[in-house]
Amino acid sequence: MAKENITAEKQFLTPFNVVAGIILLVGAVITILRFTKGIGAVTNLDNNNPWGLWIGFDLMCGVALAAGGYVTSSACYVFGLKKYHSAVRPAILTAFLGYALVVFALHYDVGRPWRLPYPIFYSQGTSSLLFEVGLCVFLYLTVLFVESTPAAFEWLGFKKIRAWVVRLTLVLTIFGVVLSTLHQSSLGALFQIAPSKLHPLWYSGYLHVYFFISSMFAGMSMVIFEGTLAHKWLHHKMDETHLAEAEGVVLGFGKAASFVMMGYIGIKLIGLAVDNNWHYLTTGWGFWFLVELVGFVLFPAILYGMGAREKNTTFIRIAAFWTVLGIILNRLNISVIAFNYHLPSADRYVPSFMEVGTTIFIVTLGVVVYKFITTRMPILYEHPDYKEHH
């Protein structure tokens, strides 16, 4: 009896759990500060910089990187690419957790989080793009939740309700793509209201299109990147189908991402031409813009293409990681770095340690919940009782 306890304790005190535990503890402290002393006490936000890291990373990047859900499920269920079936569940789960954490993070950022249902249920400001974002994120979170339930139902053994939800797959997938198109693009369109604040190289009448198109390869890259991590840490949880299909997913998504990224570069250049912004390219901001577009879109796109052609999954995995960084860079550029570019450096925003700490806390929370679910529910493998059912 005593021996069993000791082994249980040992298993609990893994390096992962210890590090995660410390981060969660720090997060809890910041949370208490935030809700007792106010936003001002934990952030460097001010009246000129009302949006910081919590919006720039937690919301903007969180939503973009959770795009794997709609990309994978539509590839499998709408476009009929059945060989990606084993990638759908992890992608949906990641998307659900991603969006849940986005909403969770918003509770820190907005002044009165208990009023977050107001725009949907109480006073609809329909002229606002943020209203569109809010409504779509709310609906999509619901869709993702429903889409994630079959795994939980299999785990719990609720066969009837599982069968009922599975029947909704196609409708939910299409609804999910509609909602994703809308809010992914609206996140970019949010900044279209402030042409005087966002640097012209990033401001464009096409911002909503850029955000939607980039969300596609953000999603694909995240599926590959997350798959790479899962293979490293959760290999034992994967079944033969998952392992057999994994390489196909990597190669297929890598090829598709390369293709979409090339198209994205094309429309970015069209945007430059439409606004005739070429002359900015020779400035410091132009250099930074090229770092983003060439270094973090063109380069990984080529790497993806080479990887797909030579069936080199290492290339593709590196490209996926690189693209994820590129998406983060792009979203931060638009919402934080190139936003308020005209202000003197003393008025510019740099996140506080506690803002960074909160972001790390929220990401860690996501990883912990992902691990909790994947080690218990049939995400990376098919439940033996339901193999015939898809």
Added chain:
Amino acid sequence: MAISRRKFLTSMGAVIGAGTTGALTKAYGAAKTDFKGYPESFGVLHDISRCIGCRKCEQACNEVNKLDKPERPFDDLKVLDQKRRTDEAVYTVVNKFSGTPDVFAKKQCNHCQEPACASACFVKALKKDKTGAVVYDESLCVGCRYCMVACPFNIPAYTYNDPLTPKVTKCTLCLPRINEGKLPGCVEICPTEALVFGKRKDLIKIAWKRITQSPGHYIEHVYGEHEMGGTSWLYLSGIPFEKVGMREDLGNTSAPELTSGALGTVPIVVGLWPVLLTGVYAISKRKEKIADEERKEAVQKATDSATAEMNKQLSQLKDKLTREKDTAIKTEVKKALDASAKKAAEAAKAAEKPLAAEDAADDDTGNEEE
């Protein structure tokens, strides 16, 4: 000319009358289509060339809005040495722009005709009132601060240090005072008539009249007449507006227009995507079905041709076998016939032997040798 206070108060009688019936106090959300502003709305004309930087307007604003008292008193003009913006306790600031002579410019909410903040607000906490004021309703505000992102003039501030009831703060155009028939606090106190309150359309006329009547004194531009779709506050200046901290690159497009394109795609996506995606699904399903049928057909064909081939081979084999068998039979028959012929011949010979035994023996030997 500027509207005198008395004249204004008389005209306010009508406003109050209308106000009590609710016609003027009703607020509207931001419009998307071409909107020239509420025709009878008010505004303030700020003649920057008349401002002496006395900070009386700041003091009046502070008192009228019952804001926290600042650390340094309002008659301390050293405060002007620092560039300031509006914040949670300060709805208006006067900034000094060094030159000969120094120029002072007041800054506060411009009460846009089509406010970016109101268009950005996702709970309609900010609205353009018919009087011209952009009003904020704290009871709806979630605190997303998108209004602050949207405002091209960087005016709204937020009470970041209030943990439970933080709110956006900004100039109200003294709407409560207007509804009481009073002037905005800052306008009332201004000792140099650098601030003039009136109907916006009249103020524009006054502004242009001043420009034409004093050639060379003013920049030929009424700031706020068209900027960002027009603002209720209008400005005259003797030096370029950029030099008094006012951006001249804002353009004349109103904020709602900037986002209307993106918003306009919503119904199209909602309408078309399900059709398109169901179509894609149907196509992929059909492709699958056809591929399946083709596969079956091919398999059938292959099976058929294989069977035919096999049958052919079988029948060939059969023929061959039959032929071989026939040949064998024939051979056997021939052999048998030959044998029996031989036998018959031998028998005949044997029968003939007594007659020609020697001849036959010679023949036999010869045959055998062959």
